[in-house]
Amino acid sequence: xxxxxxxxQMISRPEFGPFVLLIAEILxxxxxxxxxxxxxNISNTLAFTVELGLIALAMTLxxxxxxxxxxxxxxxxxxxxxxxxxxNSGTTSLEVGFLAALLIAAGIGLFNGVFVTRLxxxxxxxxxxxxxxxxxxxxxxxxxFPQRTWNAGDQWLAEVLVGDFMVGPFRLYMxxxxxxxxxxxxxxxxxxxxxxxxxxxxxxxxxxxxxxxVNVVRTKLGLFMLSSMLAxxxxxxxxxxxxxxxxxxxxxxxxxxxxxxxxxxxxxxGGRGTIIGTVLGIFxxxxxxxxxxxxxxxxxxxxxFIGAIIxxxxxxxSWLERRHNAGV
Amino acid sequence: MRESExxxxxxxxxxxxxxxxxVQALRDVNLTVRRGEIVGLLGDNGAGKSTLIKVLSGAVxxxxxxxxxxxxxxxxxxxxxxxxxxxxxIYQDSALVTQLSISRNLFLGRExxxxxxxxxxxxxxxxxxxxxxxLKKVGITKNIPPSTPxxxxxxxxxxxxAIARAMHFDSDLIxxxxxxxxxxxxxxxxxxxxxxxxxxxxxxxxxxxxxxxxVFQVVDRIVVMRMGTVVADNIDPxxxxxxxxxxxxxxxxxDAA
Numbered sequence: 001x002x003x004x005x006x007x008x009q010m011i012s013r014p015e016f017g018p019f020v021l022l023i024a025e026i027l028x029x030x031x032x033x034x035x036x037x038x039x040x041n042i043s044n045t046l047a048f049t050v051e052l053g054l055i056a057l058a059m060t061l062x063x064x065x066x067x068x069x070x071x072x073x074x075x076x077x078x079x080x081x082x083x084x085x086x087x088n089s090g091t092t093s094l095e096v097g098f099l100a101a102l103l104i105a106a107g108i109g110l111f112n113g114v115f116v117t118r119l120x121x122x123x124x125x126x127x128x129x130x131x132x133x134x135x136x137x138x139x140x141x142x143x144x145f146p147q148r149t150w151n152a153g154d155q156w157l158a159e160v161l162v163g164d165f166m167v168g169p170f171r172l173y174m175x176x177x178x179x180x181x182x183x184x185x186x187x188x189x190x191x192x193x194x195x196x197x198x199x200x201x202x203x204x205x206x207x208x209x210x211x212x213x214v215n216v217v218r219t220k221l222g223l224f225m226l227s228s229m230l231a232x233x234x235x236x237x238x239x240x241x242x243x244x245x246x247x248x249x250x251x252x253x254x255x256x257x258x259x260x261x262x263x264x265x266x267x268x269x270g271g272r273g274t275i276i277g278t279v280l281g282i283f284x285x286x287x288x289x290x291x292x293x294x295x296x297x298x299x300x301x302x303x304x305f306i307g308a309i310i311x312x313x314x315x316x317x318s319w320l321e322r323r324h325n326a327g328v
Numbered sequence: 329m330r331e332s333e334x335x336x337x338x339x340x341x342x343x344x345x346x347x348x349x350x351v352q353a354l355r356d357v358n359l360t361v362r363r364g365e366i367v368g369l370l371g372d373n374g375a376g377k378s379t380l381i382k383v384l385s386g387a388v389x390x391x392x393x394x395x396x397x398x399x400x401x402x403x404x405x406x407x408x409x410x411x412x413x414x415x416x417x418i419y420q421d422s423a424l425v426t427q428l429s430i431s432r433n434l435f436l437g438r439e440x441x442x443x444x445x446x447x448x449x450x451x452x453x454x455x456x457x458x459x460x461x462x463l464k465k466v467g468i469t470k471n472i473p474p475s476t477p478x479x480x481x482x483x484x485x486x487x488x489x490a491i492a493r494a495m496h497f498d499s500d501l502i503x504x505x506x507x508x509x510x511x512x513x514x515x516x517x518x519x520x521x522x523x524x525x526x527x528x529x530x531x532x533x534x535x536x537x538x539x540x541x542x543v544f545q546v547v548d549r550i551v552v553m554r555m556g557t558v559v560a561d562n563i564d565p566x567x568x569x570x571x572x573x574x575x576x577x578x579x580x581x582x583d584a585a
Contacts, residue, residue, distance in 0.1 A: 193448040194439040197432050204425035211407040211423065212437030271427035 012323070014265030014272075017316045018280035021309070025284060029291030036294050039169035046172070047241060049286040050179035051234045052253060053279070056260040057182050058230040060278040061190060062223040063261055066203035066270025067116060069224060070127040071108065072231035072257060074135035076250030079105050079232030080239030081138045084147035094155050101232055108134060109228030113221035131254070138247035147245035162241045175237045182230065187275035199223065203270025259306065260285050263313045267321075284309065335362040337399070338500055338532050339384070339415070344393030346379055353379040354390070355556045361501060366523060366533040368547035368565070370540065372577055375553040377536055381503055384534075385417035386410035397500075416499035418490040418507065426479035431459040433478055434493045462492040465529075466522045484515030491522045495531060502526055503534045508542045520546045540570050540577075552576045 010016055029036040055072050062069055079101040086097035108130060115126040163174045190196040201209035202216045210216050231250075239245040262268055263284055264277025285306060293299055339361045346354040354376050361367050371377045382388040384395065386404040395402055397413050404410055410417070417423070424433050435455050442451035459474035466488045478486060487507050494502045504523065508516045523533055523546050537543050543550065543565070550563035550573060560576050 192450060192452075194441065194450055195448055197428070197436060197439055197450065200428055200432075201425045201436055204427040208423050208425055209436065211411065213408055213411070214437045267427075271425070 012320065014274055014317060014320060015277045015280060017313060017320070018264050018277055018284060021313070022280050022284050022287065025287050025291060029287070029295055032295040033291075036291055039171075041290065041294070043171040045286060045290045046176055048238075049282060050173075050175050051238045051241075052257060052260070052286070053179050053282040054175075054182055054234040054237075055227075055231045055253065056257045056278050056282050057179075057186050057275060058223070058227040059257050060261050060264070060266050060273050060275055061186060061199055062220075062227045063258070063266050063268065064190065064203050064270060064273025065199045065220050065223050066206065067123040067220055067224070068127070068258060068268075069109075069112060069123065069227045069231075070254045071112065071130035071134055072227060073250040073253035074131045074138065075105050075108060075228050075231040076235035076238070076253055077247055078134045078138040079235045080149070080245035080249075081142055081147055081247050083236055084149050084239065084245040085141055088148055094157050098157060098236060101236060102229055105228040105232030106225045109225035110221060112228070113224035116224070117217040117220050127254075135247075135251075142247045144247060146247070147239075149239050149243050149245050158240045162237050173241065175241070178233075178237070183275055183279055190273060190275055195219070200271060200273070203267075204272070256285065259310050262317075263310060265317055335364060337361075338363045338397065340396040340399075341380075341384065342394045342396070344380065344383060344395075345391045346383060346388070347391050353556055354383070357393070357553075357556075357558055359551060359558060359561065361532050361534060363500070363532055364527060364530055365549060366527050366535055366547045368543035368550040369534055369536045369553065370543060370550060370573065370577055371553035374555075375577075376556040377553055378505070379556075380553065381417065381505055381534070381536065384410070385415060385503060387417075411497075411499070414498065414500035415503065416494035416497075416501070417503040417505065418487065418494065419505050423490050424478045424486055427477060429475045429477055430463070430472070430481075430489055431455040431474040433489060434459050434462065434496065438497065458496065459492075462496055463488070466492045466495070466525055467518065482515060483511050484518045487511075487519050488522050491519075491526055495526055495529060499531065501532045501534065503536075505536050506538065507535070508537055508539060516542060540573055544570060544573075554579055 026037075035041060055076065059069060059072065082104055083094070083097040083101040086092045086100060087094045092100065112123070112126050112130055115121050116123045159174070161174060161178070164171055166172075190199060198209065198214045198216075198219045201212075201214055202219050206216050235250060238249065260281040261278050262281070264274060264279070264281030266273040266277060288305055288309065289302055292302055292305060297305075337360055339359075341357060341359045344354050344357040345352075357376070357380055359380070369377050369380070379388070383390045383404065386407045386409045389405065395404055397415075402409070402413055404413075407417070425436065428436070431452070432455070435450075440451040440454050441448060442454070443449050456474040463472060463474070468485065468488050472481070472485070478489065481489070487504075491502065507519050507523075511519065520542065523535060526533060535543060535547055547565055550560070550565055550568070551558060552560040552563065552573065554577065559579075563573060563576070
């Protein structure tokens, strides 16, 4: 087992397949339309990618612990609605509105977690219910209308969250920095810390973990809260960048995010997760969405490719898993 | 007289009853395990072995009865209570997380921390070092890196990891529930060696197995259960035959007499 070559070890890593796929995607799109790698296109793709990516990072940890969260898309829409409604009505400053939005998101996550861990209801059902409650609340509060956000321009908070700056020909947003920070921190958490060990054990064999004194309930509660809060954070960032807090925004994101996570090699059933894989998964799907339009495939055909990628990667991961279990 | 009778008492279960609805699974069971002895627990299917072990390991509560550890009465409300009291139960797979490595499993729940506590960074070097030592101690001669996931180990090696963990965290009593089921001949010999290794370093064991021959090879004393109660608790494997024990298990000993 120890005399395997470096190359063999690289290939057997769950991140290897996604990595190759991402490189292939980029090369194909670039070969067909060189504008794909233009600074303008890269800047545009990055801006939205990292917002969805923030949610996927938290979802990776949650799925590694054996649960998932379908309510993230609606929290993504709801949190900015809360923040801007508070601010626009003059009730609070923007900073307080922002904190209120994050706190409410944490509460939503806690609620999800309590229902899943204490009442032993599958997370699929709990978070599906929560999706409807949160989305409904966003629509009800706003009567279905988008909230104004254009007076955010001179707020320091808006600058810190999504202020843009030029690096050479690239327009980068502060959100990229937040994404990188979150990715590094969560990767460290999952692979190097005691908490990471507990997250993997909670998903892999919860009974064995509990018998060893691992607090599985608290671990999952924390992850549900993290997932909701990062979804809220991403929603706020997106609302400032696009100058609109639309109560309908984020619809369908939960499935796209889960797809990103599993494409990256995290096991749907829990126990094994990889932040590096998720980062690759995030880019695989977003590059696909962007590139397909640039090379002239009708946008309506987008889902065909996404579906094919998911099926292909699942087949690859399942093959790797079987090889792995056979001790190859 | 058996040599173990002078030894210090570790666990005493007194008048244990357990009923599931109208089914009486345990009736007035008394069991004592002394320090440093291996007790073989035998009985046919449904004799109450598993229920008794579940009560002792905190997995199910008894209906009535008392458990004393080192002479002190204890409450076993959960497996965590049992582990805190130095009782470790090893079921075939269930005590390990197959996705995690050997060293991560060994230290699960008690990870050594390196650097500032709030960062919670695991001391992987220390974990790997201890893991290598322990694997050697339980008699795994093959060179298995501690970073190997449990999922790619054989059944016998998994038992070894579980036994090694119990030894490292000073469990006084290691309960092995059918540890040799589904194992090949060489693997079974390996597990029996791990059990002897654990006893030689001062741990007590309760060894449950269907295969009486495996039990005979390793235990100091045999306890037999039948229909929810203990029918013999001091059979010396050195002075009894497999056939005699079989008769006790099936309840045919009176016919033979």
